[in-house]
Amino acid sequence: MASQMATYGSWKSPITADDVFAKSVGLRGIQLDGDRLYWSESRPDGRTVIVCRSSDQQAMDLTPAGYNVRTRVHEYGGGDYLAAGGGIYFSNFADQQMYRQVPGAEPELFTRLPGMRYADAILDEVHGRIIVVREDHTTGASQPVNALVSIRTTGNDEGQLLVSGNDFYATPRLNPEGTRLAWLAWNHPNMPWDGTELWVAEWLADGSLGRRTLVAGGKAESIFQPQWSPDGMLYFISDRTGWWNLYRWQEQNGSVEALCPMEAEFGESQWKFGMSTFGFASADKLICAYSQKGYYHLASLDTRTLNFQPFDLPCTVISNVRVVPGQVFFIAGSATEPVALVQFDFVTEQIKVVRRVQEITLDPSYCSIAQPLEFPTDEGFTAHGFFYPPKNRDFIGMPEELPPLLVMSHGGPTGATLPIFRYSIQYWTTRGFAVLDVNYAGSTGYGRAYRERLKGQWGIADVADCVNGARHLVSQGVVDGSRLAITGGSAGGYATLCALTFFKLFRAGASYYGVSDLEALARDTHKFESRYLDGLVGPYPERRDLYLARSPIHHIEQLACPLILIQGLDDPIVPPNQSQMMFDALRTRGLPVAYVTFAGEQHGFVKAENNKCALEAELYFYSRIFKFELAEEMAPVQIENL
Structure with a gap:
């Protein structure tokens, strides 16, 4: 069957927003206990449940209705549950308490201290307890207090404090004999990918920790995933050479041995526990x-x-x-x-x-394959990304027409986009959009030096990479330079707002819970990220001038293209007032602007219905701005000043 000629963007796609969100689950948290395999699934209704596959290969949900397995330690969570000793211990989102559950039975409350949050638990069978990262919100201090604590598996105790004094802790791990504990710690203003410390200590008779040994790490060395081997040697990942590589600790002489040095990343940015x-x-x-x-x-x-x-x-x-x-x-x-x-x-x-x-419901003839892209950017550097050309077996573009380009910038900003099949990208490419998914300066996967290109340059280097990626594709003659859009969430939303404010390249943009006011972010955000901006921008308030200079809300007069803002109203990381301020300013200036909000959603939407609504709103917005007809009926979005 011959392909039909139609305007890029208007192609009828086999992928709906339901395909992207309503029919999918999130997978993470794999654990093994005996012959049982466990994992957690985030469901379209926003709830996360634990699933168990037993030796008969049958999988079943363990988490009953009314429970949601999700911790808020560091707000980003991870390490939500522990499967060990034939049972599970999990954090429940509503009250942030831990529950104990035996497969087939109802969960039982395991902790009873309101205001506490728990993550990254392990079982200490020798002492009959679990060891867990605890975040204490009851002290009345400006920030919660983090520590490692132990709680008896019989429950009903307040926990024994094991390690405290650092701002953050993660990855407590016991050696096979249960006689020594390893853990990671770090302090403000570092993030875990900047610098962490790996410690080891032995247990004393009373269950407390004795003399502590610093194995590796520091303010400029990031340690990832300490783990004991079956014969009791401590292995870990360090970026001391500029790449996250594998090492092991030679305890006899206190040295550290590199195992397979190479320009590759064996570690990841520790946004969540349990990695x-x-x-x-x-x-x-x-x-x-x-x-x-x-x-x-x-x-x-x-x-x-x-x-x-x-x-x-x-x-x-x-x-x-x-x-x-x-x-x-x-x-x-x-x-x-x-x-x-x-x-x-x-x-x-x-x-x-x-x-x-x-x-998988998409025929391969509709699938756009990620093409790795390297392109020149500011100051002689090379930036990275993945390019997805438009692809739909049923359609081709009009003669002499080039496709519109949607530039995607990931969150973090210390994170990465990955070359995997995602319906969220195919949603655009099957409609006739080209997509550039950018791994801008600061992204992981390309070594520490590439991550540190963003040091002091947030809102500059990352945005320049997004801009230069689009310019590169225009110069190659593969996309339409008059129909360039940029989209992103969180830090990617900030890149969107900066690109639209400080450059005259893009013709439209979508900001999902994006930062518009760096100063407000520095003042209002949670503990984990409260000093993140020291490295990305500069110390606050000492360098308030930089915060003002790089905040789109203070330069709204420079923004002169249409924008849609999408925001969760319960977001503790980027409060909704930031999007509201941006919307009000653009509406007053007479620019086309839309503002879509979702009650109950935080930083990153969890409900499929809300994600679906947001995606369709973004597509509808571009159809009105770039003036192409949609192939399907879609709920209209109110666009001010159109």
Whole structure:
């Protein structure tokens, strides 16, 4: 069947907003306990539940109605539950208390201290307790107090304080004998990807910790995922060479040994608890994931000979690695398949899908494949991204017409976009949009030096990379320079607002809970990020001039193109007043502007119906601004001054 000629943007797509959100789940939190496999799923209704697959290969939900497995430690959470000893311990979102549950039974309240939050728990079988990161909001201090505590598995105690004094803690891990504890700690103004410390201590007879040893880390060295091997050696990931590589601690002489030095990233930015990129099949075999130039790989490492052997897998993204003898479980995706929880037999090298985030319904003839892109940017640097050309077997563009370009900027800003199949991108490319997903300066996956290009340059280097990526594609003659749009959430929303305010390149933009006032963010945000801007911009209030200079709300007279703002009204990280101020200012200036809000949503929407509404609102907005007809009926959005 011949393709129909139609204006880019107006193509009829086989993908609806329901396909993007309502039919998908989020997968994370893989844990193994005996012959049971556990993971957590965030569902379209906004609730997260724990799922268990037993030895008979049957999966079942463990979390009953009325419970939502999600911690608010650091606000971003992760490490929401522990599966160990035949039971589970989890944080419930509504009250932030921990509950204990035996499969098949109702959860029982495990902690009873209001104002406390818990994350990243492990089981200490020797002492009959769990060890957990606790965030205390009851002290009356300006910020909560973080610590490592132990709580008896019999419950009903307030917990024993183990480690305190640092601003943040993560990843408590016991050695196989249960005699020593390793953990990570760091202090303001560092974020965990800037500098952390790895500590080890032995237990005393009363269950407290004795003399402590600093193994590695500091203010300029980021440590990731300490883990004990089955024979009691401590392994971890450090970026001391400029790349997150694997190391182990030689306790006899206090030295640290590099295991397979290479220009690759074995670690990730620790926005959440419970992250894992490696595990042990035995004392002699380690299985690890790593990324190079944005693409992930899986490999085995012989811990005796240090022989490093990559596997040949179709995955482009791998995370949440958990290993048992003969098997490794992880979350993976590829350029042609959405994310799934998979089981890999590394002896036979057979891979099996356990659970997909959603079923694949898109015919490959509609699928746009990520193309890695490097392009020149400011000050002679090279920036990175993934380009997705428009693709729909049923349509071609009009003669002499080039497609509109949608530039996407990820959140963080210390984060990364990945080359995986996402319906959220195919939604645009099947309608005739080209998409550039940018890994701007500050993104992870390209080494510490690339991350640190954003030091003191937030709102400048990242925005320049987005702008230069669009200019590069225009210069290559593959997109329409008169129909350029930019979109992003959180830090990506800030990049959107800055690009529209300080450059005259884009013709429209969409900001999802984006920062418009850096000064307000510095004053109002939560503890985890309260000093984040010291490194990204400068110390506040000493460098208030920089905060004002880079805040779009203070330069609204320079913004002269249409904008849609999308905001959750319960957002504690970017409060809704920032979007409201931007909307009011643009409306007063007479620019086309829309403001879409969602009650009950925080920083990153969890309800499918709200995500669907937001996506359709963005498409509708572009259709009115770029003047193309939509192929389907869609609820109109009120656009002021159109």
